[in-house]
Amino acid sequence: MDDLQVLLLPGWQDSGPEHWQSRWEQQRHGFSRVQQDDWLWPRRGDWMVRLEEVILGSQGPLLLVAHSLGCQLVAAWAAHSQHTARVAGALLVAPPDVEREDMPPNLYSWRPIVRQRLPFAATAVASVDDPYCTVPRAAAMAADWGARLVEIGAAGHINGDSGLGDWPQGLELLRGVAEAGGLSPTITPW
Template identity: 65%
Template sequence: MKTPPIYLLPGWLNSDPDHWQSRWETALGHSRVEQSDWEWPRRGDWMARLDEVLLGDARLNETPAVLVAHSLGCQLVASWAAHSQHTARVAGALLVAPPDSEHPQMPPQLHNWRPIARQRLPFPSVAVISTDDPFCAPDRAAEMAAAWGAKLLVAGPLGHLNSASGLGDWPEGQALLAELSQSAGPVHRAGPA
């Protein structure tokens, strides 16, 4: 079976050069989904962009992608999967540090990410959370993971699982991605993609 293409979905403000997503992009050649506005992320625009990228990749006709989302990227996966007609182009998702965009203290730039999409994802997923994430209490993150049907992994006290967490290349995350990629199945279509 072919190795699935990997798409990196950064969160609000994008992933800085020291972020594990950026390091994976540089070292492993994974593709980052670029958004037109990282500062004022509009949910509909981000969802449309993800659809555009996945539809534009002919490899996904044979081998669906695995999405690697951080922070608001996790909310993007959930919202996109709840609305897109093209979810068969994705075989799985690694969801890292989903934020609580419904929290009253979230910045106003994120208010259009309410309510959080809570439909079950149509592909296998793993959610990795921290016990001291400043953007989401562990119980809220666990609720989201359960609603999405994601396997929940608690990484311990690692903040927002970003560059400030000192993860470097985050080999544990690479191992999770490899496991998810191996278990991802071929494209199954009920109708036209």
């Protein structure tokens, strides 16, 4: 599985240096961040096109690791792409409820939430005190996407402010996604 690639999909405003996604990118061979042109005013169509470009330019089996708005990106991309077979699975961490009334206007283009079943293995991760999504809403999205839901207790938005460090539990969840997608990851850190 040396050719396994993990694409990190940050959410709105990108992932800062203390975010587990940034740590994974720096420490793990084969983990790379998908860069978007506009992190502040993200447009769903633009982000979908960028993800499609990166996936088409990648070799080997792919795993997607999405945080926050990146989860909505995975759902929207999968509903429209003809290349979903390139993806073995997705870890969807802290999906935000972009349909809430208190969401900033920067995120209005992400409405409505795409709720089509994902054509690959997926696990969604929710925190009981996420300020951007309640557990029942996260559970509903996960069910619609056909994703297994894992609640990890009180971890806020499961980001750099959550103090997760390298987040080994997340790596284990990713291993489970890989196995559910038919892969046997043998690369570091597994």
